[in-house]
Amino acid sequence: MPTTALRLEGIQESVVARAAGLGSRLHTVSDVRTVADEESRDFWRKLRDLSSFAADPDACVWRLMLPGTQAARVVNAMGGEAVYDWGGSEVFIRMEAGKAEEHALALRTMAGEAGGNACLFRAPAELRRRVGAFQPRPKALQELGERVRQMFDPNSILNPGKRARSATEKHDMKTRISEAAFANPDIALANDIIRTCVHCGICLSHCPTYQVRHDENDSPRGRIVLMRDMYEQGGTPDAKTVGHLDRCLTCLACEAICPSGVQYSKLIGHGLEHIETTYRRPLLQRVIRRTLTVLIPSPRLFRVGLHAGKLGRPFKWMFSGSLRAMLDMTPTGGLPPASPVDRPQVFPAQGPRRARVSILNGCVQTILDPKINEATIRLLQRHGVEVVVARGAGCCGAPAEHMGMEKYALPLVKANIDAWLKEAEGPGGLDAIIVNTSGCGTSLKAYGHALRLDPAWKEKAARISALAKDITEFMVDIGLQTPRKHRNLRVVYHSACSMQHGQRIVHQPLDLLRSAGFEVLEVPDGFMCCGSAGVYNLLQPKIAGELKQRKVANIRSVGADVAASGNIGCMTQLSDSIGMPFVHTVELLDWATGGPEPDALRAVKALPNDPHTAHGRVTS
Numbered sequence: 001m002p003t004t005a006l007r008l009e010g011i012q013e014s015v016v017a018r019a020a021g022l023g024s025r026l027h028t029v030s031d032v033r034t035v036a037d038e039e040s041r042d043f044w045r046k047l048r049d050l051s052s053f054a055a056d057p058d059a060c061v062w063r064l065m066l067p068g069t070q071a072a073r074v075v076n077a078m079g080g081e082a083v084y085d086w087g088g089s090e091v092f093i094r095m096e097a098g099k100a101e102e103h104a105l106a107l108r109t110m111a112g113e114a115g116g117n118a119c120l121f122r123a124p125a126e127l128r129r130r131v132g133a134f135q136p137r138p139k140a141l142q143e144l145g146e147r148v149r150q151m152f153d154p155n156s157i158l159n160p161g162k163r164a165r166s167a168t169e170k171h172d173m174k175t176r177i178s179e180a181a182f183a184n185p186d187i188a189l190a191n192d193i194i195r196t197c198v199h200c201g202i203c204l205s206h207c208p209t210y211q212v213r214h215d216e217n218d219s220p221r222g223r224i225v226l227m228r229d230m231y232e233q234g235g236t237p238d239a240k241t242v243g244h245l246d247r248c249l250t251c252l253a254c255e256a257i258c259p260s261g262v263q264y265s266k267l268i269g270h271g272l273e274h275i276e277t278t279y280r281r282p283l284l285q286r287v288i289r290r291t292l293t294v295l296i297p298s299p300r301l302f303r304v305g306l307h308a309g310k311l312g313r314p315f316k317w318m319f320s321g322s323l324r325a326m327l328d329m330t331p332t333g334g335l336p337p338a339s340p341v342d343r344p345q346v347f348p349a350q351g352p353r354r355a356r357v358s359i360l361n362g363c364v365q366t367i368l369d370p371k372i373n374e375a376t377i378r379l380l381q382r383h384g385v386e387v388v389v390a391r392g393a394g395c396c397g398a399p400a401e402h403m404g405m406e407k408y409a410l411p412l413v414k415a416n417i418d419a420w421l422k423e424a425e426g427p428g429g430l431d432a433i434i435v436n437t438s439g440c441g442t443s444l445k446a447y448g449h450a451l452r453l454d455p456a457w458k459e460k461a462a463r464i465s466a467l468a469k470d471i472t473e474f475m476v477d478i479g480l481q482t483p484r485k486h487r488n489l490r491v492v493y494h495s496a497c498s499m500q501h502g503q504r505i506v507h508q509p510l511d512l513l514r515s516a517g518f519e520v521l522e523v524p525d526g527f528m529c530c531g532s533a534g535v536y537n538l539l540q541p542k543i544a545g546e547l548k549q550r551k552v553a554n555i556r557s558v559g560a561d562v563a564a565s566g567n568i569g570c571m572t573q574l575s576d577s578i579g580m581p582f583v584h585t586v587e588l589l590d591w592a593t594g595g596p597e598p599d600a601l602r603a604v605k606a607l608p609n610d611p612h613t614a615h616g617r618v619t620s
């Protein structure tokens with residue numbers, strides 16, 4: 001049943017009077033419902049985010065710009081599900097991905113004949129590359145645009161993007177990187193990626209740092225230009241460029257929304273690495289960054305560091321910036337003891353074995369919340385999966401990689417590859433490497449790219465990337481057991497950026513939680529980063545703090561009993577402020593299928609009785 005929404009704004013009395021007047025006239029032709037306040041805001045937010053199209057991440061969403069009178073004709077001819085905005089002059093239409101080329105031709109022909117255009121707004125990256133995101137302009141308009149550019153802006157300084165470029169050129173943004181720099185394959189790749197940006201600006205509204213700072217240099221589009229300039233000029237980048245790139249959260253919201261398929265993750269990854277190898281940071285920054293690369297990957301040193309932080313907490317007023325942020329992040333209570341599951345061993349499947357996997361235990365998570373790995377292993381065992389904790393595997397390398405310090409990340413990456421390949425090539429083999437921290441999952445899935453230029457490692461790294469799976473991806477594949485009890489608990493699910501943007505895992509955690517019997521609520525503006533972003537909250541505490549406040553307000557606004565997420569970083573960033581228990585998604589899935597109630601939930605008042613869970617045990 002189609003819905004028409006009318007938005008009324010203005011002085012309260014006026015809005016109420018107009019709503020009443022419209023309601024009395026419209027109810028003769030249709031059902032009318034008036035919504036206000038948070039319900040109204042939520043409705044418009046969902047419309048803006050095209051939430052109704054989010055269930056199928058593989059579908060193509062087209063944006064049609066048309067004269068309003070033509071929209072219905074085009075939509076009816078195509079037969080897809082549509083959202084009309086601006087009186088029909090902007091229409092979003094969802095189509096099957098299977099016939100993307102055919103749909104592109106039909107939509108662009110009809111839109112062109114109506115005097116408009118069709119842009120492939122949301123689609124898998126490979127499709128966007130194949131079909132092209134933007135509709136080529138009519139030849140006469142292209143020639144006119146090119147003549148104007150030649151007259152007023154021959155060097156494309158004012159607008160290096162598509163609108164000012166010649167229609168005959170293959171790429172959209174012009175670069176002038178020297179031949180010598182091109183010899184570096186990372187810079188050559190960066191050049192290719194930079195040239196796919198058409199400067200449309202669609203990414204700006206999804207960029208958290210742009211939303212906070214309102215500076216184009218702190219947006220994806222601005223950073224792409226800064227990186228282009230950095231490579232064109234060569235040598236040491238200036239402090240201004242470094243500052244803007246450092247402020248990037250690497251949340252990848254821009255990559256997920258970009259209709260032109262700009263592979264921003266690869267671009268910023270190498271941009272930060274380039275800075276680390278060519279720019280000398282002030283001494284304090286160097287010390288802090290190096291300390292983080294030593295402390296975080298080692299659970300033993302990290303535990304010692306947290307104890308030292310606790311001793312330093314009373315004196316935190318003496319510090320500011322990163323040092324203050326580190327003391328603030330130190331847990332106030334005692335640390336849980338190390339879990340026996342985090343030692344190398346094999347956990348047998350319960351019942352007939354359906355699969356054999358290895359688990360990435362991680363580094364920080366084993367210290368801050370070891371129950372997450374315990375719940376993951378129990379859940380897998382219960383579903384007939386044998387779980388191996390591989391000897392020699394440890395930190396995935398992401399903390400150093402986040403800071404562009406590849407030289408400290410690669411030894412960890414290689415140690416993991418060796419450890420898991422030994423298992424994969426052993427008698428039991430491996431069906432998957434399970435990751436329950438989405439930040440680490442994004443990193444594992446990029447091992448193949450990180451080592452693509454190393455002949456001795458590239459194939460091995462690609463094999464590991466292909467095996468890596470988030471626990472929710474894996475559980476959807478093997479199917480969740482019927483939950484033992486309908487729990488009737490309202491769970492607000494916070495999707496980490498590394499989950500939804502980095503790995504494009506969107507519906508799996510929601511589907512699993514729903515099928516486990518929970519009522520699942522989504523966070524308004526859920527695409528926005530919470531400010532955690534690896535070690536970002538330690539290095540850029542001011543922006544991280546502002547993003548945290550926004551996220552906390554949005555999580556609290558939905559009125560849930562408990563929050564869930566698939567990333568320990570977000571949980572650590574937010575749990576002290578959201579005013580409800582914050583658990584990992586697997587803890588809820590484990591509980592719903594027979595495991596113990598998560599510790600954090602015991603604090604929730606009036607939980608439904610749960611007679612079946614006494615104690616969860618991991619059997620080794």
Ligand code: SF4
Pocket residue numbers: 196197198199200201202203204220221254257258259260261262
């Ligand atoms: S990165 Fe993508 S969305 Fe952003 S300006 Fe470039 S082409 Fe447009």
Ligand code: SF4
Pocket residue numbers: 206207208209210218219220223247248249250251252253254255264
């Ligand atoms: S990765 Fe995130 S913070 Fe960085 S430019 Fe993209 S959207 Fe903005």
